[in-house]
Amino acid sequence: MISEFDANAFLFLLKSAQWTVMLTLTATLMGGVAGLVIALARVSHKALLRRAATFYIGVIQGVPVLVILFLAFFGVARLGLDLPAFFAAALAMSLFASGYLAEIWRGAIQSVPKPQWEASTSLALTRLQQFRYIIIPQAIRIALPPTVGFLVQLVKNTSIVSILGVVELARAGQILSVATFQPFLVFVATAALYFAICFPLSQISRRLEVKLSGYAKG
Amino acid sequence: MAMLRVEDVRKSFGPVEVLRGISLTVGQGDVVALVGRSGSGKSTLLRCLNGLEVTDGGRIEIAGHTMSYEAQKLRELRKDVGIVFQSFNLFPHMTVLENIVLAPCVAKGISKQEAQSIARDMLAKVGLSDRSDAYPEQLSGGQQQRVAIARSLAMKPKVMLFDEVTSALDPELTGEVLVVLEKLASDGMTMLLVTHEMAFAKSVATTTIFMHEGRIHESGESQEMFTRPKTKEFKQFVGQPLH
Numbered sequence: 306m307i308s309e310f311d312a313n314a315f316l317f318l319l320k321s322a323q324w325t326v327m328l329t330l331t332a333t334l335m336g337g338v339a340g341l342v343i344a345l346a347r348v349s350h351k352a353l354l355r356r357a358a359t360f361y362i363g364v365i366q367g368v369p370v371l372v373i374l375f376l377a378f379f380g381v382a383r384l385g386l387d388l389p390a391f392f393a394a395a396l397a398m399s400l401f402a403s404g405y406l407a408e409i410w411r412g413a414i415q416s417v418p419k420p421q422w423e424a425s426t427s428l429a430l431t432r433l434q435q436f437r438y439i440i441i442p443q444a445i446r447i448a449l450p451p452t453v454g455f456l457v458q459l460v461k462n463t464s465i466v467s468i469l470g471v472v473e474l475a476r477a478g479q480i481l482s483v484a485t486f487q488p489f490l491v492f493v494a495t496a497a498l499y500f501a502i503c504f505p506l507s508q509i510s511r512r513l514e515v516k517l518s519g520y521a522k523g
Numbered sequence: 524m525a526m527l528r529v530e531d532v533r534k535s536f537g538p539v540e541v542l543r544g545i546s547l548t549v550g551q552g553d554v555v556a557l558v559g560r561s562g563s564g565k566s567t568l569l570r571c572l573n574g575l576e577v578t579d580g581g582r583i584e585i586a587g588h589t590m591s592y593e594a595q596k597l598r599e600l601r602k603d604v605g606i607v608f609q610s611f612n613l614f615p616h617m618t619v620l621e622n623i624v625l626a627p628c629v630a631k632g633i634s635k636q637e638a639q640s641i642a643r644d645m646l647a648k649v650g651l652s653d654r655s656d657a658y659p660e661q662l663s664g665g666q667q668q669r670v671a672i673a674r675s676l677a678m679k680p681k682v683m684l685f686d687e688v689t690s691a692l693d694p695e696l697t698g699e700v701l702v703v704l705e706k707l708a709s710d711g712m713t714m715l716l717v718t719h720e721m722a723f724a725k726s727v728a729t730t731t732i733f734m735h736e737g738r739i740h741e742s743g744e745s746q747e748m749f750t751r752p753k754t755k756e757f758k759q760f761v762g763q764p765l766h
Contacts, residue, residue: 424612424671427573428626428678429601431594438625442616 310485315494321477322498324391328463328473329502331395333456336402343407345436348414358407365404370465373397378469394466398459405455413448414440446517453510457503474498525584526551526682526713527572532581534567541567543737545581549682549715549730554708556724556745557717559734560760565717568734569684572715573604586681602631605675606684609691611667613659613674619646620655623674631678638677645673649703665696669703676707683707685716701727721761725749733757 307314346358365373377397381388417440425439467476478495482488527549534542541564549555557565570576572585574597583590586603614622623642627633633641646652649669659667668688675683685704689697701720705727708714718724724731725745732742733756741748741757752758 420608420610420612421614423575424608424614425626427575427601427606428674429598429630430626431598431630434629438629439614443614446616 307481307484310481310487310490310494314481314485314491318474318477318481318491318494318498321472322474322502324471324473325460325463325475325499326502328391328395328398328466328471329456329460332398332402332459332463335395335399336406339399339403340406340410343403344410344414347407347411350432362404362408362411365400366408370397370401370462371468373400374465374469390466390469390471394463394469394471398463398466401462402455402459406452409451409455410444410448413444413451416447417443449517450510450514453506453513457506457510460503460506461499524551525549526553526586527715528582528584529568529572530582532568532571532583533579534564534571534576535579541737542571542578545737545739547732547739547742549713551713552711553713553730554728555715556728556731557715557734558719558721558724558731558760559740563734564737565732565734566686569606569686569715569717572682572684573601573606575606598630602678603681604684605678605680605682606686607668607671607675607688609687611659611664611671611691613667613671615659618656618658619651619662619670622659622670623677626674627677641677641679642673645676646670648676648706649673650699663696664692665699668692668696668700672700672703672707682713682715685714685718687717687719689718689720721749733760 307317343358343361346354347362349355349358374394374397377400378390378393381393381396421439421443422435425435430438463473464475466473467479470476472480474495478491482491485491525548527547529545529547532542532545533540543564545564545568547555557569559565567576571578572583574590574592577592578590585600588596588600588603590600591597613619614625617625620639620642623645624635624638627638627641628635643652643655646655649672651666651669651673654662654666654670659670662670668691672688688704689700692700697720701723704714704716704723708727716724716728728745730742731745731748733740733748733754735741735756741752741754748757749761752761
């Protein structure tokens with residue numbers, strides 16, 4: 306039993322931070338795959354796909370993460386699945402990420418200049434080939450900085466799953482602060498760990514922005 | 524043999540009728556200059572010829588294909604009809620060689636080695652053999668445009684369309700692109716050029732077509748047309764050739 310903020314307590318924080326990282330990674334991966342599909346649907350030639358994607362993005366962006374979280378948690382339960390809270394948390398964060406990543410990537414795809422489409426279609430490329438060889442590679446360069454920026458937000462937003470009892474970094478901080486009666490110290494340490502995760506990401510984003518501003522150097 | 528046959532082609536953008544019934548025939552190896560003021564419809568006509576613009580009426584036959592907007596048929600047509608744009612439109616994330624190799628590989632399915640050897644031939648043709656590993660942004664406008672021409676030629680098209688390909692270039696860079704076009708013409712390539720270079724139209728183009736208000740207003744053998752313009756509008760146009 307932890308009663309003061311010692312090395313053991315810090316180790317507990319550090320271990321809980323693993324869940325924060327895991328949750329972020331899962332949401333990035335699953336949300337990323339779904340987000341890409343939705344972004345492509347959003348710029349499709351088929352009006353139905355476009356409308357469905359617009360609706361999805363609108364719903365995800367128009368509903369608080371907290372509500373998505375509850376919906377995922379109770380929704381999974383209603384389906385009769387008895388899964389650990391972590392799964393509902395991962396599902397909710399993935400849904401959340403997919404909506405925002407889709408919108409970032411849609412913007413990136415649409416900001417590739419139209420003459421690039423004309424030049425490649427004139428060379429007899431199919432639409433799929435245009436995406437693969439011409440549009441997506443250029444869109445990635447445009448999308449990388451805002452994508453990494455969103456991931457930083459995502460790391461911090463995962464703290465909300467503490468409400469389901471998932472002991473990630475923020476929840477661990479709460480538990481420790483009660484157990485040790487040293488809330489300030491505990492939360493300084495918690496903040497430091499969040500910072501340690503996010504700061505490198507921000508740095509990568511900044512570096513990418515500089516690096517990708519020129520093609521020849523990239 | 525006719526390489527291009529256009530019959531009564533019409534095209535409107537909203538309420539504006541840009542092409543009001545265009546008919547023309549171009550034989551194999553012909554070099555046709557499309558001239559006229561801005562807004563006369565010459566660029567729109569050119570873009571209709573490879574399906575970048577969808578016509579509202581009429582019929583287009585080019586390089587043995589009848590214009591159809593069905594995706595697969597349009598791709599087949601475009602393999603035989605190259606186009607070069609005013610703004611080059613090279614792919615900025617690819618080297619010069621990659622720009623040229625891409626379409627022959629993925630659209631025509633030829634092997635990478637073969638595509639690369641074609642690409643090197645085309646680069647030699649436009650005088651840029653030493654820049655194959657450069658990125659577009661490292662090249663001058665004239666060099667970029669020559670790469671764009673090489674990229675289009677690598678598809679081995681039967682007809683080449685040039686849409687004001689020197690309009691974005693400084694006068695000294697215009698020359699190097701015109702030299703390439705002239706060489707291409709003398710190699711027997713069937714070419715249609717929208718151009719503001721009247722001296723070039725007169726000396727290189729076999730036929731000149733003067734467009735005015737969406738119609739072919741005057742056309743004929745280039746030398747003859749520029750020496751003895753018939754219509755009042757073309758006389759005026761030649762009198763003040765820029766725009």
